[in-house]
Amino acid sequence: MNRMRSRLAVGIVAAAATTTLLTGCLGQPAGGTADGETSLVAVNNGEIGRITGAQNPGSQIAMALCEPLTGIEEDGTVFMRGAESVESEDQITWTVTVADGHTFSDGTEITAQTYVDTFNFVGAGANAMPSNYAYGPIKGYDELNPAEGEPTATEFSGITLIDESTFTIEMKSPNNDVPYILSQLAFCPMPESAFADPIAYDKKPIGNGVYTLEKLDPQVEAVLKKDPDYQGWVPDGAADEITFRVYTDTNTAYQDVVAGNADVLRSLPPGLIAQGRNALGEEGLTAIDRNTLQTYFTWPTYLDATFPIEVRQAFSMIVDRASISTDLFKDATVPAPSLMPNSVSAFREDACGQYCTFDPDAAKDLIAKSGFTGTIPLNYSSENTTDAATALAVSNSAKEIGLTVEPKPVPAAALSETINSYALDGPVIQLWGSSFPAPSEWVASVYVDANYRLQYEDPEGQALVAQALAAATPEEADELWQQAEDRILADQVIQPLYQQVMYIAHTACMTPHAAGGDMQIYRTEVTCS
Structure with a gap:
């Protein structure tokens, strides 16, 4: 299953209170440049060690440089970008038709061969590409x-070039997530010149997206400009120039947004949200209405013999989820x-039912029924103040x-080792x-032991997952995902x-936009001229 590994929850970052209120556009950087073109300065959390591939401080830059085969709308649905179509009759073999007239920023034409060569290069473990995992x-x-041992092949047996504009992808098993999978950075096309020196390419990639990389100082900033020759989808109100400024401290970045020295800070830590409401007002603090991060007890x-199911049920029922979130x-x-x-x-408002409902009396009855009299150690990362507050509650x-x-x-390191060694108490x-x-990202992931x-x-349940991935329609798939979830x-x-x-x-001149709940900086709409 194509998954990133699970991550421990991010902590709350403390910050000093501020009273500055943004009441309108602040000029440059909030939307304008000297020549009348629009611009924005975005916070980049951490040094830009590399750009290509997912899950690194350069990922937001890479999104602006890459046009993937498919894209994700704000509501989470798929639309075509570098592909004209992605189709399958059996959910195993997928036919990809590449859109005409699309090129890299250096003018090199993009064809089906481009994608076949890229996929074979990134998918070969010998090339040590960071996105290799996504091809699993x-x-x-x-x-x-x-x-x-050594690889027994040099190319994917499941990828076949049909003609100049068409290739096929054969999956190991039925998988109707392929249109989603192809939207990821891992499947961005690479020009032939990149294969000779991918490390150099990583420092200044030749992209095929909305923007080109004009400048990169890994410890300071990256400057992107809109490519006038780009033929694909452009977000509404996209800035003509984006500067990704490197910050190593979230509080400093936040203060710069409040002062108007930076325009966009993605994913404000929980500890700064109340201050942000006061400092930035409704025009400067936007909540993305679809969520992509979720915290669990696992x-x-x-441990089943130590903590029988009645104990686990009772534990869940003493958690006042509403109070934790609100208070x-x-x-x-x-x-x-x-x-x-x-x-x-496939999300349902009542999937968890009674066991996610705060009910101390029912929990007490369950504990009595189980006969449990011991202590439940609740493990969490000591570096994580959010989890600490949850555990105390x-x-x-x-x-x-x-x-x-x-x-x-x-x-955190010791906790990860304990989890991976199956040694939790x-x-x-x-x-x-x-x-x-x-849905596969959340339900099928539970069955992949490497995740949790x-x-x-x-x-x-695993049979239901397989059926869901092979389902012919989204409606049929969602029903099966829900059965597996149950x-x-x-x-x-x-x-x-x-x-x-x-x-x-x-800043007030910026309207952030997301892809199915994932805020992507280059999609920010500049509303001031």
């Missing part, structure tokens, strides 16, 4: 990336009623019914984020806690 579902990946199955985190989170966030089509709630929940902070707080807004290390197996929730191996609301801090 394609037939022939294992031969290119053997667990042991219970590896090797503790000031609406920076919303209670999670499902394994899936609201950005996914749960511990205090447990005391009300005579249950002992002991918050257990563990250094109790539940752990974990964060999950999606690569694209599809739950050692969880359910043949009937089985996982019934087994109480993973319990939804809350979805993290992404808040964007920005």
Whole structure:
């Protein structure tokens, strides 16, 4: 399954209060340049070590430089970008027709051969490309990336060039997520010149997207300009120039947005949201209405004998999710009623049912029924103040019914090692984020042991996942995803806690936009001239 590994939740960043109020456009950088073109300065969180590939400080830059085969609308649906069509009759073999007239920024024509060459290069483990993992579902990946020994192939057996504008992708098994998968940075085309020296290419890639990279100082900034020759989709109100300014401290970045020295800060930490409301007002703080980050309690199955299902059910029912989101985190989170966030089509408001409902009396009865009299250690990253606050709230709630929940902070590296070694002594707080807004990212991921290390197996649930991935229509697929979700929730191996609301801090001349809940800076609409 194409997944990034699970990540521990981001912490709250403390910041000094500020009283500055933005009441209108502040001139440059908020929307204007000396020659009348529009511009914006965006916060880049961390040094720009590389640009291509996903999940690195250069990812937001890469999105502006790349036109993938498909794109994601704000509502999470797929639309065609570099592809004219992506179609399949059996969900296994997908035919991709490449759109005519699209080129790299250096004028090199993009054809089906371009994508075939790129996929074979990135998918070959010997080339050590950071996005290699995303090609795992394609037939022939294992031969290119053997667990042991040398590769037995040099190209994907599942990728076939048909003609100048057409190629096919054969998956290992039916997978109707392919249109979503092809929207990822991992599948951005590369010109032939990149293969000879991918490291150099990573410093100044020749893209095929809305923008070109004009300047890169990894510790200071990257400057992008709109490509006048680009023939594809351009976001409404896209700036003519974007400067990604490097910040290593979120508080400093936030203060610069408040002062008008920077225009967009993506994903404001929870600890700054209340201040942002006061400092920036309604025109300068935008909540993305679809969520892509969700926090859970996870219970590896090797703990079942210690904590029987009644204990796990009771634990979930003493968690006051509404109070945690409203009172503790000031609406920076919303209670999670499902394994899936609201950005996914199969999301249901009541999927978790009674066990995600705060009910101390019912929880007390369940504990009595189980006969449990011990302590529940609640593991979390000691570097994470958000998780610390959550663990304390749960511990205090447990005391009300005579249950002992002991918050257990563990250094992040040690906690990761404990999880990976199947050595937890109790539940752990974990964060999950999606690569694209599809149910598979949230339901199928639970069955992939490398993600949560739950050692969880359910043949009937896994069969439902396979059926969902092979379903002919989205409606049929969603029903199957929900059935699989019901089985996982019934087994109480993973319990939804809350979805993290992404808040964007920005100057008044900027309107942020997202792709299915994932805010992408280059899609920011400049509303002042």
